[in-house]
Amino acid sequence: MKKYINTLCFMCSVRCPIQVEVENEQVISIRGNPHVPAMNGGVCPKGVAAMAALNDTQRVQSPLIRTGERGSGQWKRVSWEEALDYTADRCKAIFDKYGAKSAVYCERANLISDISKSFQKAIGSPNHFTHDTVCKGSINTACRSMIGYTDGQINADWTNAKHVVLYGRNVFESVEIKAMNSFMAALEKGTKLTYIDPRVTITAAKAHDYKMIRPGGDLAFNYALMNIIIKEKLYDAPYVKRWVEGFNELSRFVDPYTPEWAEKETGLPAAEIVSLAREVSRVKPAVVFHYGYRGSHHPTEVYFRRSILILNALIGSIESKGGLFIKKGLKDAGYKAGLKTFSSQKFPEMEDKRRFDGCGQDKFPIADPAHGVGFMFPHAVINEDPYPIKVLFAFRYDPLLSNPDYNTNMKALQKLDLIVASDVNFGATTAMADVILPESFFLERSDPLQMGSGLKPAINRRIACVRPRFDTEPMWWIVKQLADRLGVGQYFPYETAEDIWKYQLADLDIKIEDFDETGSVSLSDKAIWWDRNDGINFKTPSGKIEVVSDLMESHGIPSLPAYEPLDRQPDAFRLMCGRCVAHTNVMTQNNLYLNHLVPENRLWINDRRAKELGIADNDRIEVASNAGKGEMRAFVTDLIHPEAAFMLHGFGHKEVDSKRSYGKGVADAMLQERHHDKIGGSPALDHTWITVKKL
Numbered sequence: 001m002k003k004y005i006n007t008l009c010f011m012c013s014v015r016c017p018i019q020v021e022v023e024n025e026q027v028i029s030i031r032g033n034p035h036v037p038a039m040n041g042g043v044c045p046k047g048v049a050a051m052a053a054l055n056d057t058q059r060v061q062s063p064l065i066r067t068g069e070r071g072s073g074q075w076k077r078v079s080w081e082e083a084l085d086y087t088a089d090r091c092k093a094i095f096d097k098y099g100a101k102s103a104v105y106c107e108r109a110n111l112i113s114d115i116s117k118s119f120q121k122a123i124g125s126p127n128h129f130t131h132d133t134v135c136k137g138s139i140n141t142a143c144r145s146m147i148g149y150t151d152g153q154i155n156a157d158w159t160n161a162k163h164v165v166l167y168g169r170n171v172f173e174s175v176e177i178k179a180m181n182s183f184m185a186a187l188e189k190g191t192k193l194t195y196i197d198p199r200v201t202i203t204a205a206k207a208h209d210y211k212m213i214r215p216g217g218d219l220a221f222n223y224a225l226m227n228i229i230i231k232e233k234l235y236d237a238p239y240v241k242r243w244v245e246g247f248n249e250l251s252r253f254v255d256p257y258t259p260e261w262a263e264k265e266t267g268l269p270a271a272e273i274v275s276l277a278r279e280v281s282r283v284k285p286a287v288v289f290h291y292g293y294r295g296s297h298h299p300t301e302v303y304f305r306r307s308i309l310i311l312n313a314l315i316g317s318i319e320s321k322g323g324l325f326i327k328k329g330l331k332d333a334g335y336k337a338g339l340k341t342f343s344s345q346k347f348p349e350m351e352d353k354r355r356f357d358g359c360g361q362d363k364f365p366i367a368d369p370a371h372g373v374g375f376m377f378p379h380a381v382i383n384e385d386p387y388p389i390k391v392l393f394a395f396r397y398d399p400l401l402s403n404p405d406y407n408t409n410m411k412a413l414q415k416l417d418l419i420v421a422s423d424v425n426f427g428a429t430t431a432m433a434d435v436i437l438p439e440s441f442f443l444e445r446s447d448p449l450q451m452g453s454g455l456k457p458a459i460n461r462r463i464a465c466v467r468p469r470f471d472t473e474p475m476w477w478i479v480k481q482l483a484d485r486l487g488v489g490q491y492f493p494y495e496t497a498e499d500i501w502k503y504q505l506a507d508l509d510i511k512i513e514d515f516d517e518t519g520s521v522s523l524s525d526k527a528i529w530w531d532r533n534d535g536i537n538f539k540t541p542s543g544k545i546e547v548v549s550d551l552m553e554s555h556g557i558p559s560l561p562a563y564e565p566l567d568r569q570p571d572a573f574r575l576m577c578g579r580c581v582a583h584t585n586v587m588t589q590n591n592l593y594l595n596h597l598v599p600e601n602r603l604w605i606n607d608r609r610a611k612e613l614g615i616a617d618n619d620r621i622e623v624a625s626n627a628g629k630g631e632m633r634a635f636v637t638d639l640i641h642p643e644a645a646f647m648l649h650g651f652g653h654k655e656v657d658s659k660r661s662y663g664k665g666v667a668d669a670m671l672q673e674r675h676h677d678k679i680g681g682s683p684a685l686d687h688t689w690i691t692v693k694k695l
Contacts, residue, residue: 006033006519008450008462010442011046011053012584013108013131014176015450017519018043020443020465027051027443027466035518038178045582047177049593053441054469058590058659059425060438061470070414070432073656080437080473080481087435088485090418094390100124101352103391106374106399107131111447111462112476114341115492116395119479121347122488127356127389129372131397131585138680139292140368142305145549145559147318148539150368151292153327155454158183160322162283165194165276167218167308169290170201173581194276196221198576199604199646200639209276215574215644215686216298216566217266222307223563224262224273226254229314234281236316243536244313246548246559253560265566267641284315286322297685300564301677313545319529319536326530326537327453330508333523337507339451339459345491356380356389357681364681365555373681374403375674378412390417395475396439398427401586401650404672404683405627422478425590428667431655438472445474446497449504452520455527461501461515476500557679572689573605573645575625577668586650589661600665601648602635605692610636613692620695623647623666625688627673630666631695645690 002023008015009030017033030047032039053059063083068074078086094102104127105120107113113130120128132140132152139151147154158164159182171180187193187206195207198215213221229235230251240247259270266273280287289311298304309318317323330338355361357376360369367373377399381389392413400409413419413432421433424441439445443465450460480492494500501512514521530536537543541550548559582597583589603623605615615621617636622629623645630652640646652667668685675684 002028005463005465006035007465008442008460008519009043009047009050010110010462011050011588013110015460016043016047016177017460018047022465025466027054032177033519035520036178038181040181042177042181044175044177045594045597046584046588049588049591050441050443052592052594053424054443054466056592058657059441059470060423060430060436060472063438063471064436066434070419070434071655073431075436080471083435083437084481084485087418087420087437088482090434091391091486094417095123098388098390099352101126101350101354102388103127103393104129104356104377104389105393105395106377106397108396109371110396111450112479114343114448115476115479118342118345118347118491119483121343122483122491123486124348124350126350126353127372129357129359129374129377131374131402132371133374133681134402134683136293136682137367137371137373138301138677138682139305140371141366141680142302142309143291144368145302145366145551146306146309146313146540146546147326149326150370153453154291154324155327156288156290157320157322157325157455158288159186160286161186161191161288162286162322163192163194163280164288164290165280166196166203166290168197168578169293170197170203170578172203172206173201173579175581192279198641198644201578202581211268211272212641214265214267214566215576215641217262217268219300219304219307220257220262220265220563221268221273222304222311223254223257224259224270225277225311226250226307226314227257228259228274228277229281229311230254232277234277235314236284239285239316239532240314242533243318243538243544245540245542245544245546249560250310250547257563280315285317285320287312287315287317288323289315289317291324297682298687299675299677299684301682301684302679303561309545310547313547318545319532321529325455328455328457328524328528329451329453330457330523332528333457335508335523339449339504339508340506342491342503347491352387354386356386358386359681364679366551366557366679367681374399375676375681375683377403378405378408381412381415382408392416392419393422394419394429394433395422398423398429398586400428400432401652401667401669404669404685404688405674406667406669407628408674409669422475424472425587426655426657427586428653428655431657437478438470439475439478440468440472444468444472447474448476448497448500455529456525457523457528458520459510459515459523460520463519464497552679568643569689572691573609574643574686575668575671575688575690576644576646576686577649577672578646579650580648583648583650589650589653589664590658592660595660598648599660600632601651602633602665603692604635604637604640604646606640606642606644607636607638609642610634613694615692615694622693622695623671623690625671625673625690627688628670630670632666634692645692
């Protein structure tokens with residue numbers, strides 16, 4: 001008998017609402033949840049490819065304990081009881097010697113992150129970081145420094161925007177189905193798109209105005225935009241007077257950064273910068289200068305992201321229809337309580353609260369401890385700074401291929417006493433593990449409820465659609481089993497997913513059955529906007545948008561430091577990396593369907609520069625940096641800036657158990673040097689210079 005189950009996808013971090021058609025424990029089809037009109041019944045290629053992942057025999061099929069050298073692919077298949085006992089016994093021995101603070105837990109932020117953080121608190125370790133630290137940790141810091149909210153607490157009103165400006169934000173390959181359906185409809189009704197990127201992407205091809213900027217020139221471009229907007233009084237004066245703190249300081253700061261000055265830094269004509277400033281001002285405040293996520297990843301990342309938010313502030317677009325909005329939750333919808341969390345329990349006081357990464361402490365005082373600074377992990381392990389790190393819980397996250405400088409990260413992993421990995425697939429870090437505790441695929445498991453904050457907030461549910469194909473378990477179950485064995489099981493008062501749901505809903509008049517029909521519970525049938533005149537709740541000390549930031553200045557960090565010119569290396573290329581529509585970071589390269597679509601990465605190189613090097617399209621080339629080198633094929637094109645080279649993120653897998661992706665392409669992490677933003681802590685993924693030669 002066929003049944004239709006409304007749930008949440010997890011082929012990427014967007015978690016689109018989907019409907020799964022099931023018959024006799026087989027998934028027949030996956031489509032967008034029809035109860036969510038903005039989905040329009042669609043899913044992206046990754047969503048469809050979930051069907052291949054479900055039945056993939058190259059998944060991790062049972063608990064495994066390593067028998068050979070790390071990375072050798074030699075495993076002993078064991079029971080869950082043996083694997084969990086082995087893990088707990090090893091942890092106890094290590095904790096007896098070094099303390100629980102010697103354990104670091106990293107994960108891809110997900111629906112059990114509250115439980116993950118509770119686990120670390122329960123065992124007595126302050127050390128936790130997520131994948132967000134790599135792609136948007138500095139965006140998070142920039143947002144909190146200006147408006148008091150994280151980047152995850154704001155979004156763009158694509159539907160009503162009249163002009164959207166994107167900086168390397170390749171939205172049509174990212175892909176967030178609901179948002180992009182809304183954006184496509186807006187474009188068809190006349191919304192203008194300006195796209196700024198050294199490379200011509202799919203999104204660039206849909207833009208009304210594409211600007212091939214010099215790599216790293218985005219910050220200079222934005223300062224020049226501010227210069228014109230302020231000098232020509234194009235800003236939203238009433239909004240700026242009411243809501244912007246530090247406007248006079250900003251005006252003086254950008255005065256020397258003219259469009260003519262920016263032309264030398266960006267390679268873009270001054271007249272184009274002036275034209276854009278005037279264009280957006282004509283339709284303000286229905287303008288989106290998008291604040292993330294792929295763009296100019298350099299050591300000045302926090303200032304670049306702040307510059308984008310400043311432009312939104314000048315145009316008056318923050319908490320404006322057609323601009324950016326602050327996401328609304330249960331209290332905004334009239335509820336007196338929120339979803340109950342496990343991490344709000346009272347945990348034992350930690351003996352040592354120093355974090356391995358210094359996040360929110362000495363090294364990165366204003367970075368967000370909620371995501372940590374994963375960039376510091378190899379430094380902490382290798383140098384035992386501030387103390388020895390001996391255990392890594394790598395749950396649903398692959399730091400070896402996600403963080404820059406593969407060789408240094410490998411050195412750190414080799415020094416650890418215990419690596420515990422939990423994932424659906426074999427990844428680079430999973431292949432290095434001492435024990436693997438395999439997670440059930442998202443179609444096979446139910447997870448904690450998701451608070452879907454937005455203009456129309458809702459609570460969403462992921463529910464199991466079929467039984468597990470192999471000997472796997474949900475992550476929340478795995479964490480509880482480890483907690484029980486480590487003597488802290490009392491902080492996880494559940495046995496089933498239903499128990500978790502009841503715990504989360506304990507303070508709300510919402511029943512589990514309320515999710516059955518559509519997969520979610522809507523909290524408001526109307527979009528919730530705050531009053532722009534006097535009702536915006538910015539969470540800064542001033543209650544305003546802080547161009548001069550109290551958070552930064554109070555820690556001795558300047559809000560508006562002088563611009564540092566870009567360096568040039570005429571014989572090298574600035575390496576850029578990014579995503580394509582077929583893959584999610586480092587997770588999907590071995591998927592049967594997605595591997596067929598994009599089996600390996602190639603290096604985009606400008607045709608003129610390639611000719612000078614004697615390189616033709618599809619030639620084998622060596623790509624090298626100070627961090628490492630690799631061999632791949634060239635993609636010769638005029639669709640990239642001469643100073644830049646580009647490669648897809650997530651390739652170069654060396655784990656022998658991933659047979660489809662093994663040895664395909666080069667890992668960008670192999671080439672990226674250890675540059676980072678010293679304020680927000682994100683790695684400067686686009687700051688490495690590479691050389692290229694034909695093989």
